[in-house]
Amino acid sequence: MSETIELVLPALNIPDNVTQTAAGALKVPGARVPEKRVSLDVALAQDLIAHARVAAESAHAPHSHFHVGAAVVMADDPSGTIFSAANIENSSYGVTVCGERNALYAAASKGFRRIRYLAVSTVDSLGSPLSERSPCGVCRQAIREFTDQDVSVDEALILIDTKDPDILCEVMDIPRLLPHGFTFAG
Numbered sequence: 001m002s003e004t005i006e007l008v009l010p011a012l013n014i015p016d017n018v019t020q021t022a023a024g025a026l027k028v029p030g031a032r033v034p035e036k037r038v039s040l041d042v043a044l045a046q047d048l049i050a051h052a053r054v055a056a057e058s059a060h061a062p063h064s065h066f067h068v069g070a071a072v073v074m075a076d077d078p079s080g081t082i083f084s085a086a087n088i089e090n091s092s093y094g095v096t097v098c099g100e101r102n103a104l105y106a107a108a109s110k111g112f113r114r115i116r117y118l119a120v121s122t123v124d125s126l127g128s129p130l131s132e133r134s135p136c137g138v139c140r141q142a143i144r145e146f147t148d149q150d151v152s153v154d155e156a157l158i159l160i161d162t163k164d165p166d167i168l169c170e171v172m173d174i175p176r177l178l179p180h181g182f183t184f185a186g
């Protein structure tokens with residue numbers, strides 16, 4: 001049985017902080033992200049978390065032993081296909097690609113451009129702080145490319161697996177994970 005619930009992601013309202021010095025002002029930019037209300041398909045979220053966990057079993061992680069699986073469904077894919085992948089490490093460390101990007105690029109390679117939900121399961125650290133379970137900075141920027149960069153209409157959600165049996169997943173989005181992500185406006 002499918003269940004759709006409305007979810008509120010709270011606004012971020014961090015003001016700028018400007019300090020005057022003899023050499024000029026120092027500005028610490030704040031962040032402003034409006035509140036977001038989204039409909040979440042609970043069964044689909046559960047399915048994506050399950051796919052991410054299974055994908056992690058195929059991780060090639062002989063160096064870090066940190067197995068990660070990711071699963072994504074795209075908003076512009078009428079078939080609702082779930083693309084899943086794992087992290088693939090390399091002896092030349094810089095060649096390593098995270099599970100999130102492997103899954104996302106599999107979907108993008110089929111022509112899809114807008115994320116609906118992207119789930120990630122760091123199966124070896126599910127009980128760890130969010131910083132050890134949420135996408136790395138590179139993946140946040142990669143994910144951002146495939147969301148609507150107008151944050152007032154962006155509906156993409158990042159679903160983060162946890163160890164807590166009472167929590168299906170933690171729900172975030174790119175504006176809150178990467179409020180100052182780079183955009184090439186040229």
Ligand SMILES: [Zn+2]
Pocket residue numbers: 098099100101135136137138139140
């Ligand atoms: Zn990453």
